[in-house]
């Protein structure tokens with residue numbers, strides 16, 4: 001039986017976040033350059049976006065380029081930026097047909113001009129879509145996002161708009177890039193690495209974590225459904241006891 005058929009449709013996570021890892025190792029298996037892995041990673045992105053739409057995930061956030069990734073060799077960074085522009089150009093019509101909206105989180109202004117323009121073009125074109133929201137984390141890191149939020153709150157305290165006593169979880173949420181999204185209920189990382197790598201640290205406080213040895217270019221929608229199936233069989237206690245949840 002397929003994992004898709006085992007899913008409980010009214011228990012689909014509203015927000016799934018994915019750390020797409022293993023492109024370089026996947027390429028190395030075939031004696032190829034790392035960029036070969038990134039190119040094939042796009043097929044996994046396509047399949048996962050399709051799958052998330054099919055089962056009614058509300059938000060799918062993909063860690064596509066971290067702040068730390070700028071330190072990679074220039075050729076690899078250029079190849080990734082080129083791939084991003086190409087994928088957005090080629091996939092936007094399909095996303096429109098599938099009613100998928102696009103959002104970006106991260107330091108967008110640090111991206112090359114042509115990437116920023118292509119993202120704006122696609123976001124505008126998909127603006128009226130009301131199905132899945134695909135969120136690309138680009139030039140993103142959680143510590144950067146938190147520091148930016150703290151700076152902006154400090155400015156508002158300085159100008160008298162915010163009183164320090166008003167600073168609480170809700171206020172902090174409002175200053176994050178993800179202010180209008182629910183927190184991820186499920187975080188998936190591929191390639192067997194069991195770490196978070198500066199991704200959505202605030203937002204995953206109570207997320208279920210799912211690690212799979214599959215390398216990202218091999219990941220497909222059925223793997224997403226398997227992760228969601230696993231999620232549906234976990235007990236989420238949010239600090240309470242099992243007995244409290246039962247009563």
Ligand code: FPP
Nearest residue numbers: 020021022023024025038041042045064087
């Ligand atoms: C991590 O694998 C992957 C990335 C840093 C880039 C992810 C990009 C894509 C999947 C392609 C473009 C994306 C979109 C949204 C169109 P790695 O290079 O760290 O692999 P390794 O750990 O095996 O070296």
